[in-house]
Structure formats: C-alpha cells, structure tokens
Amino acid sequence: MASIRELHQQLVRKERSAVEIATEALARVQALEPKLHSFISVTADRAIAQAQQVDAKIAAGEAIGPLAGIPIGIKDNMCTTGIRTTCGSRILENFVPPYESTVTQRLFEAGALMVGKTNMDEFAMGSSTETSAYQVTANPWDLQRVPGGSSGGSAAAVAGGQCVVSLGSDTGGSIRQPAALCGVVGLKPTYGLVSRYGLVAYASSLDQIGPFARTVEDAAILLGAIAGYDPQDSTSLQVDVPDYAAALKPDFKPRGKLRIGVIQETFGEGLDATVEAAVTKAVEVLQELGAEIQVINCPQFRYGLPTYYIIAPSEASANLARYDGVKYGYRAADPDNLLDMYAKTRAKGFGAEVKRRIMIGTYVLSAGYYDAYYLKAQKVRTLIKQDFEHAFQKVDILVCPTSPTTAFKAGEKTDDPLSMYLSDLMTIPVNLAGLPALSLPCGFDDQGLPIGLQMIGNVLREDLLLSVAHAYEQATEWHKRSPSL
Amino acid sequence: MLDREQVHKVAHLARLELTPAEEEQFTTQLGSILDYFEQLNELDTGDVPPTTRAIDVSNVVRVDALQPYPAREAILDGAPDRDGEFFKVPQIMGGE
Numbered sequence: 162m163a164s165i166r167e168l169h170q171q172l173v174r175k176e177r178s179a180v181e182i183a184t185e186a187l188a189r190v191q192a193l194e195p196k197l198h199s200f201i202s203v204t205a206d207r208a209i210a211q212a213q214q215v216d217a218k219i220a221a222g223e224a225i226g227p228l229a230g231i232p233i234g235i236k237d238n239m240c241t242t243g244i245r246t247t248c249g250s251r252i253l254e255n256f257v258p259p260y261e262s263t264v265t266q267r268l269f270e271a272g273a274l275m276v277g278k279t280n281m282d283e284f285a286m287g288s289s290t291e292t293s294a295y296q297v298t299a300n301p302w303d304l305q306r307v308p309g310g311s312s313g314g315s316a317a318a319v320a321g322g323q324c325v326v327s328l329g330s331d332t333g334g335s336i337r338q339p340a341a342l343c344g345v346v347g348l349k350p351t352y353g354l355v356s357r358y359g360l361v362a363y364a365s366s367l368d369q370i371g372p373f374a375r376t377v378e379d380a381a382i383l384l385g386a387i388a389g390y391d392p393q394d395s396t397s398l399q400v401d402v403p404d405y406a407a408a409l410k411p412d413f414k415p416r417g418k419l420r421i422g423v424i425q426e427t428f429g430e431g432l433d434a435t436v437e438a439a440v441t442k443a444v445e446v447l448q449e450l451g452a453e454i455q456v457i458n459c460p461q462f463r464y465g466l467p468t469y470y471i472i473a474p475s476e477a478s479a480n481l482a483r484y485d486g487v488k489y490g491y492r493a494a495d496p497d498n499l500l501d502m503y504a505k506t507r508a509k510g511f512g513a514e515v516k517r518r519i520m521i522g523t524y525v526l527s528a529g530y531y532d533a534y535y536l537k538a539q540k541v542r543t544l545i546k547q548d549f550e551h552a553f554q555k556v557d558i559l560v561c562p563t564s565p566t567t568a569f570k571a572g573e574k575t576d577d578p579l580s581m582y583l584s585d586l587m588t589i590p591v592n593l594a595g596l597p598a599l600s601l602p603c604g605f606d607d608q609g610l611p612i613g614l615q616m617i618g619n620v621l622r623e624d625l626l627l628s629v630a631h632a633y634e635q636a637t638e639w640h641k642r643s644p645s646l
Numbered sequence: 647m648l649d650r651e652q653v654h655k656v657a658h659l660a661r662l663e664l665t666p667a668e669e670e671q672f673t674t675q676l677g678s679i680l681d682y683f684e685q686l687n688e689l690d691t692g693d694v695p696p697t698t699r700a701i702d703v704s705n706v707v708r709v710d711a712l713q714p715y716p717a718r719e720a721i722l723d724g725a726p727d728r729d730g731e732f733f734k735v736p737q738i739m740g741g742e
Contacts, residue, residue: 259717260717353700353701366699366700367700395703461689464689467686468686487725487733488725492726498736498738499736499738500661504658504663507660507663508663511662516668517672517675520653520660520676523659524648524676524680542696544689579682592700594700595699
C-alpha cells in the first residue's frame with residue numbers, strides 16, 4: 162500500500178478518488194480478515210461516507226490536508242460516537258459511546274477514513290492480543306504467531322496493508338512491542354502530548370495514544386494530527402506542536418553533534434542472540450551516519466517491571482470499578498440484590514487477565530499493604546526517572562531492543578502471566594518516566610520474523626526522535642519488506 | 647505468603663465473584679507475582695520522594711459551570727435497565 166504522501170498526491174492530482182481508496186482498503190480488509198482477525202468491527206459505511214465528503218471537497222476546489230482520504234484503523238479503546246467500542250471486553254460488548262474521543266474527532270476533521278476498530282488485549286492488559294474476548298489476531302509474518310500487544314490489531318492491520326496507518330495506546334509498551342513484532346513503526350509520545358479524552362482508562366498515569374505506520378514519515382504526519390493541548394484532559398500539556406513531518410530531512414547527517422547512548426542493562430540474560438546482533442548492527446549504522454555512540458548505564462532499569470506491575474494494576478483496579486452493570490455495558494441476569502449484581506456482572510464480564518490485575522491492584526492498595534507495595538513502587542519510579550535524567554545529561558537519544566524476542570507462538574505464554582509480563586521489560590521504564598519512544602524495524606531473524614529497535618528521547622523531543630529514526634530508515638532497507646499474505 | 651482466604655477477601659473488596667477454581671488459580675499466580683515484587687526491597691528508598699505522575703502539571707482548573715448536555719437520551723439508552731429518566735437497579739437490601 163502507498164504512503165500518506167503518495168496517496169495525497171494522487172488525490173490532489175485527481176488520479177484517484179477518496180472513494181476508490183476507501184473501497185480498495187475495505188476490499189483488502191475483507192480479504193485478509195479470515196487470516197489476520199485484526200478488526201473487532203469493520204466500519205465500511207463510515208469509511209465510504211467520509212471518503213465522499215473528501216471527494217466533494219476536492220471537487221469544490223477546496224484544499225485538503227495530508228490525512229484526508231487516508232484509510233486508518235482505530236484501536237477499540239477509543240470512543241467513537243455511534244460506533245461500538247468494546248475495549249476487547251465482554252463487559253463493553255454492546256457499548257455505543259455517546260461522545261467522541263479527542264483523537265478521533267481530530268482525525269475525522271482532518272478527513273481520515275476509519276475502516277474499523279482494531280482488536281486488542283482486554284482493557285489493553287496483555288502483550289499478545291490473546292486476552293481479547295473476541296478473537297486472536299495473527300502476526301502477518303507468521304500466522305501461527307502473535308502480533309504482540311496490547312495494540313496487536315492496529316499493528317497487524319498496518320503490517321498487512323489493511324490500512325495505511327492506525328492508532329494504538331501504550332501503557333507499558335502496547336504500541337512499541339507489537340510494532341517490533343509486526344515490523345512496523347510505532348511511537349509512544351511524551352505523557353500529555355496527546356489527549357486521553359475518550360480513551361478507555363487502564364492506568365491513567367501511564368496511558369498514552371500514538372501512531373502505527375509503515376514509515377517514519379507517515380508516523381510523523383499522524384502524530385502531528387493528534388498531538389496538542391486539549392482542555393478535556395487535565396494532564397494535557399500546553400505546548401506548541403511542531404510540524405514533525407516537515408522537520409524530517411532526507412539528508413539528515415548529525416556529524417558528531419548527535420550523541421546516542423546504548424543502554425547496557427538491556428543486553429544480557431533473556432535477550433535473543435539474533436535480536437542482540439540486529440540491534441548492535443543498527444547502532445553501527447547510526448555511528449556511520451555520524452552519531453557519537455556511548456554506553457549508558459541505567460542501573461534501576463530492571464526494577465521497571467515489578468514497579469509497573471504494582472502501579473498499573475493499582476490504577477486499573479480503581480479505573481475499572483466503574484464497570485458495575487448500572488449505567489452502560491453488560492449486566493448479569495437474575496441477581497439477588499445490588500451487591501450480588503456487581504459481583505456477578507464483573508465475574509462474567511471480565512476475562513482472566515483483567516481479573517488478575519484487579520486482584521493485584523486491590524490487594525496492594527488494601528489496608529496494611531499500601532506502604533510496602535504501592536508507595537514503594539512510586540519511590541522506585543522516582544529512581545527510574547532519575548536514571549533517565551542522568552542519561553539525558555550525557556546523550557540526546559537512547560537506544561535498546563524493543564522486545565527481548567521476536568514474535569512468539571500463540572498459546573505459548575498464556576498460562577504463565579510472569580513470562581508474558583517479561584516481554585515488556587524494555588518498554589515499561591519509558592512509560593514510568595513519561596518519555597517519548599518509538600520502535601522501528603532493524604532486521605529479521607532466521608525465520609523471517611521482524612526485529613525492532615527502540616529509540617527513546619527526552620521529554621517532548623519527538624522531533625529529534627523522528628529525525629534520527631528517519632535517517633536510520635533511509636539508510637536501511639528493512640521498511641521495504643512486506644509479509645506475503 | 648498469600649492464602650486462599652485472603653484471595654477470597656480481596657475478591658470481595660473488588661466486587662468479583664470467583665469460582666473455587668479461580669480462587670485456587672489466583673492463590674498460586676498472585677503468590678508468585680507478589681514474590682516477584684520482593685526484589686524492590688533490594689533498593690533503599692528511605693529518602694526518595696514518590697512519583698505520582700510522569701510529567702507534572704499543576705493547578706489545572708476550570709470554571710465550575712453547568713452546561714446543557716445534548717445526548718442525555720443516548721446515555722440513558724445505553725443503560726442495561728432504565729425507568730424513565732432513572733437508571734434501574736435490583737433491590738439493594740435482602741434477597742440473599
């Protein structure tokens with residue numbers, strides 16, 4: 162499938178209409194869904210109606226923005242007015258939001274064509290999209306393997322060419338890890354850069370929405386469209402949003418001005434040898450491009466995982482208290498009384514992983530355990546943040562593997578929660594510190610599975626992050642491969 | 647160490663009705679997850695302030711003013727059960 166820029170030019174030159182683009186994308190969605198299962202809902206009528214509006218604008222001689230007429234997938238935890246938003250859960254199976262999330266509002270105003278709502282781990286809790294109450298999404302590079310998670314549907318849809326770009330959300334790696342496992346670009350912005358209004362809350366101090374794309378430029382265009390202050394989100398940052406895409410220079414050569422740090426703690430036990438080799442080679446490429454390479458120590462990095470699995474379930478146990486069967490969503494039949502209705506509704510509406518995290522959160526927040534777990538985790542969070550602050554005094558960008566392994570087989574880790582949690586080892590510390598980071602393809606293993614390189618930037622340095630990623634991408638060929646489907 | 651009785655109590659606090667099989671499974675799984683958390687005690691955090699949010703923004707306020715909401719019917723319609731302009735729930739007392 163073509164890039165945003167190519168499609169935009171075709172539209173402006175009237176070589177193709179938006180309706181033709183939408184029809185083609187929908188045909189591809191239809192053709193690949195039996196294999197990939199990327200979408201919980203396909204919104205064909207909506208996409209065609211949006212395309213007709215774009216075509217009417219073009220016919221009237223009005224200018225259109227870069228995202229007008231571009232097919233896009235939206236993770237099913239972002240509220241869309243009049244379109245079912247399930248969050249991958251039975252408890253929201255029939256939930257039709259009465260309001261629009263800020264991100265989709267901005268995309269619709271920009272003329273983007275929503276082809277569907279993508280599959281995800283239930284309430285974004287998972288690393289393989291297998292906890293979805295609806296279906297298991299396949300990795301487009303090997304249908305027996307998982308696409309990663311929790312935004313697995315959004316990653317697979319872009320990798321499989323069912324849409325040009327998509328939105329995911331990232332609480333502990335839920336954009337970057339599936340991007341790595343599916344061989345696409347995925348970016349988690351600085352906490353507060355993109356509004357969370359209308360995003361179904363998982364862990365509010367960590368959640369952030371971001372783009373998936375096949376190229377860095379497409380990711381930059383999509384980020385530019387969704388970023389920026391929103392008074393509806395009290396954690397939204399009042400900052401100017403630069404033109405990320407315009408800042409990408411095809412001949413970006415930092416020549417010693419750019420310092421890149423390799424996080425030493427991410428290399429070692431548990432890291433696949435092929436992943437290590439690909440990331441090491443990627444660092445050499447960055448060096449050849451003119452970057453100065455340093456080895457950086459983040460001694461607290463490895464405590465990120467236990468810290469996250471205290472903080473995120475704690476916030477989740479509070480956020481998910483709202484699913485009580487009263488105002489919306491599922492309600493269990495024939496309860497004895499109100500309390501019984503809550504307990505039965507939640508027992509039947511939530512899946513195992515969601516229950517597990519609600520239980521962890523409730524336990525660590527309960528009387529007598531608060532200081533030992535939650536307060537302790539918040540203090541370690543400070544130490545992890547300080548590691549990054551020290552690192553960014555020495556370097557401009559940090560790099561490490563996105564995931565310690567390539568895509569694993571479906572069913573391989575579902576019975577062992579801790580081993581599933583380990584796949585987010587490299588991405589979680591970034592959320593705890595609120596930093597921007599992206600994953601982009603940096604190689605393939607001997608089974609043809611993609612490998613992701615994670616680049617981490619300082620607060621609000623998405624511009625630099627994208628420029629460096631773009632330079633690397635232009636110097637390599639990885640992004641030109643696509644899965645044979 | 648976590649025992650089954652504690653799991654039962656936590657499930658009640660979380661308003662989750664667990665089956666005996668789930669209680670059994672969670673006792674083992676939550677136990678090993680809590681053991682995993684123990685490694686945080688390797689770190690001395692005596693003088694470390696807690697971080698509650700990644701990027702601090704403070705004094706975010708808005709005018710506390712009522713606004714008409716146009717989609718009132720849509721919200722009431724989304725409820726599993728309603729009675730006119732009310733959300734309807736089962737009896738609060740009794741029925742045990």
